[in-house]
Amino acid sequence: MAELTVCAPAKINLHLEVLGLRADGFHELAMVMQSIELVDALHLAPSADGTISLRCDRPDLPVDGSNLIVRAATMLRERSGLPELGAHIRLEKRIPVGAGLAGGSSDGAAALVGLQALWGLRFSHPELLAMAAELGSDMPFCLDGGTQLCFGRGEVLEKVPPAEGDPLAVLLLKHPASSVSTPWAYGRCRELRGHAYLRDPHAFAQRREALRRSPLLAGLAGTAAMPPVRNDLQEVVEPEVASVREGLELLRRSDRPLAVAMSGSGPSLFAVFPDLDCAQAAQAALAAACTAAGFESWACAFRPRGVSLEP
Numbered sequence: 185m186a187e188l189t190v191c192a193p194a195k196i197n198l199h200l201e202v203l204g205l206r207a208d209g210f211h212e213l214a215m216v217m218q219s220i221e222l223v224d225a226l227h228l229a230p231s232a233d234g235t236i237s238l239r240c241d242r243p244d245l246p247v248d249g250s251n252l253i254v255r256a257a258t259m260l261r262e263r264s265g266l267p268e269l270g271a272h273i274r275l276e277k278r279i280p281v282g283a284g285l286a287g288g289s290s291d292g293a294a295a296l297v298g299l300q301a302l303w304g305l306r307f308s309h310p311e312l313l314a315m316a317a318e319l320g321s322d323m324p325f326c327l328d329g330g331t332q333l334c335f336g337r338g339e340v341l342e343k344v345p346p347a348e349g350d351p352l353a354v355l356l357l358k359h360p361a362s363s364v365s366t367p368w369a370y371g372r373c374r375e376l377r378g379h380a381y382l383r384d385p386h387a388f389a390q391r392r393e394a395l396r397r398s399p400l401l402a403g404l405a406g407t408a409a410m411p412p413v414r415n416d417l418q419e420v421v422e423p424e425v426a427s428v429r430e431g432l433e434l435l436r437r438s439d440r441p442l443a444v445a446m447s448g449s450g451p452s453l454f455a456v457f458p459d460l461d462c463a464q465a466a467q468a469a470l471a472a473a474c475t476a477a478g479f480e481s482w483a484c485a486f487r488p489r490g491v492s493l494e495p
């Protein structure tokens with residue numbers, strides 16, 4: 185088969201509520217995640233000798249067995265029972281790394297979808313979701329993407345139908361010298377907020393139901409004003425990371441953003457706007473201030489789907 189290309193979009197967290205600690209040591213979450221049009225591209229070609237190789241245009245990113253693309257490819261091949269399958273994979277990395285945008289998870293999800301097609305495998309969608317969940321908490325969301333409620337450790341998904349009309353858009357900021365480790369952010373959250381964690385499973389269920397009925401979903405559907413974004417990890421990361429405070433301050437200066445917040449465990453920040461034109465206008469208005477403070481910026485629309493095979 186000829187080369188295949190798969191798009192792997194970034195996500196932002198429009199709501200991130202840490203409910204409590206689970207028996208497996210992970211945190212029980214109630215989130216709303218949203219795909220955005222900032223994408224990595226994976227180019228896949230079959231290898232004749234059964235090797236799985238990865239090349240990347242960013243030299244600082246590992247291309248060995250620690251890369252989520254290689255881990256996903258190896259898992260898919262193992263589960264297929266066909267050890268002779270191989271692929272040469274080239275990653276065009278556009279999503280900043282360690283940014284709270286799930287670039288690695290999306291790349292892993294794209295590898296599952298792309299290699300299933302390249303190798304002619306027939307795993308069902310639930311089987312792909314289960315493999316994704318073994319590889320990372322955010323990876324199942326990345327498969328279908330769009331707007332979804334994410335519960336459990338992030339892998340229990342409920343799709344939110346796309347709003348009608350023009351999609352909302354974001355202006356995204358990230359300082360290139362700043363990154364935040366996800367385990368560190370959750371560890372800090374446990375230190376600072378662990379005493380207030382919920383313990384009763386009924387209380388978890390109540391919070392999930394409250395999110396299903398929240399003004400945020402009405403705001404996204406366009407039937408109410410957008411409420412402020414809640415991100416419990418922002419509360420613990422913001423005091424520790426100067427670029428998060430500076431980026432939030434910059435975004436709050438822009439013209440009437442619908443909401444401003446940190447994504448995931450950070451350190452990228454976003455402001456939501458009614459459409460892409462407004463996000464691009466805000467990017468232009470903040471360009472000089474961003475350059476002076478050393479921030480990179482992206483204006484991109486909300487995306488209604490997750491990973492996709494290029495036609």
Ligand SMILES: C[C@@](CO)(OP(=O)(O)O)[C@H](O)COP(=O)(O)OP(=O)(O)OC[C@H]1O[C@@H](n2ccc(N)nc2=O)[C@H](O)[C@@H]1O
Nearest residue numbers: 210211284285286320321322323337366367370448449450
């Ligand atoms: C914080 C979030 C919010 O969407 O995103 P990022 O900021 O990483 O993009 C996610 O919860 C990140 O998900 P993901 O990056 O897939 O996490 P995993 O690889 O499964 O776990 C990495 C580590 O994070 C912690 N972790 C993760 C998920 C969870 N529900 N509870 C946790 O405590 C654990 O310490 C775990 O060892």
Ligand SMILES: Nc1ncnc2c1ncn2[C@@H]1O[C@H](COP(=O)(O)OP(=O)(O)O)[C@@H](O)[C@H]1O
Nearest residue numbers: 250251252281282283284285286287288289291
């Ligand atoms: N394909 C990949 N792209 C980016 N990071 C990856 C990838 N595979 C593994 N990683 C590792 O995962 C970690 C987190 O990456 P990333 O998904 O970009 O951030 P986040 O979890 O904050 O959203 C990084 O330390 C990186 O080394």
